[in-house]
Amino acid sequence: MDTNQTPVVTTDALTKTYGDRVAVDRVSMTVQRGEVYGFLGPNGAGKTTTLRMLLGLIRPTAGMASILGRPAGRPHPDLRVGALIEGPGFHPYLSGRDNLRTVARFRGFTDAEVDRVLERVDLAGRGSDKYKGYSLGMKQRLGVAAALMGDPELIVLDEPTNGLDPAGMADMRALVVDLARGGQTVLLSSHLLAEVQEICDRVGVINSGRLLLESTVAEMRGGSSLRVRATPEPAALAVAMRLAGDDGVRRTPAGLSLDLSADAAPHVTRELVNAGIDVHEITHTERSLEEVFFEMTTATTPEKEPVA
Structure with a gap:
């Protein structure tokens, strides 16, 4: 990913209201060239409205x-953008290929391009x-083929894995990663956090129409820690605080949590x-994106959901 170039997508205080309802509330986000950007939020958070x-x-x-x-929203004949928003809409009695041919003719593409994108999404057969x-x-x-x-x-891509079985979801993840490796930029919305954690470079978290955070996946998850179960706990706590610092140790129902990397586990064990x-157990743990996401959105969920 090259972040030294002009961003592919930029918004500044982007807002959408419907009467007295605020669907999107002053969202400022940036998508860099060549990255996979995950736009995350619960249903009704404002993801689709922002993309629209x-x-x-x-x-x-x-x-x-x-x-x-x-400027977004103005016609530019040379603007190369593909999109799938709120699910595909095609003619039911046409074949998949003929549906794509209809789209291709409207956009000035050949039948060879139709065959290429069908192959890309494993629908050629x-x-x-x-x-x-x-x-x-x-x-x-x-x-997705039409978007490509x-x-x-x-x-x-708005929720690109909707309706896919586990194998299809894995194929879609691989496709998105391959697109980014080829230099294309992917902005995808999703509520499937495990999927985003695997493929996205950066994420933006939106809830109640407001962008709560924009960062890399690693920064959002924070550092790793060691979980220690040992007795007597007061003595173990004293050793843990000596090794990780007074602010680097927390008591949890599962034991002591130390802000140390996995490499420190042998040394911690020896000292204890x-x-x-x-020492009954020592385990290296990392917060999942899902855990962080729910911490953020649960604290800010309103009584009434805004327009999706």
Whole structure:
């Protein structure tokens, strides 16, 4: 990822209201070129509304947004952006391939491009089947195929793994990573935290229409720790505080938590044993993205959800 270039997506105090409801509240975010950016939030948090404003599908109430250096929402014939928002919409009685041909003709692409994107999402063998007979996961993949037409610089995907089985989800994750490795930028919204943790470079967390945090996945999860179960606990606590510092040790129902890396485990064990303390368990732990996410969003969830 090259962060020295102009950001692909920038918003500044982007806001959308519906009457007295605030769907998106002064969101300022930045997506860098070549990264996979995860836009996270519970249902109704404002993710889709934000993406729709970026793509010019709805007008913001206030604030600004730009895509690839151009004002968002204005027509630019040379702007290379592909998107799948709120699920795909295709003609049920046309085949998957013919649906994509319709899109391709409208956007000036050839049938060869249709075949390329069908292959990319593993639908080449089912391209002749009617869309109405597709499973939910196949419909989702066809929507992603349409977004990939023309090899766009920016690909915006709204919940791209909806309806996919575990194997399909793994394939979609691999596709997203491959797109970023090829230099394309992917902005995806999701509420599946394990999936985002695996593939995203940076994340933005939105709740109640407000952007709570924007950082790398590693920064959001914080450092690792050692969990120690040892007796007698008061003596173990004294040793732990000597090794990790007074502020680096916390008592938890599972034992003592030390702000130390996995490499420190042998030394901690030796020090405890040398002090005559019985060590029952010592485990290296890392907070998952899901844990951090729920800590943040639970504390800020309103009584009424805003418009999605």
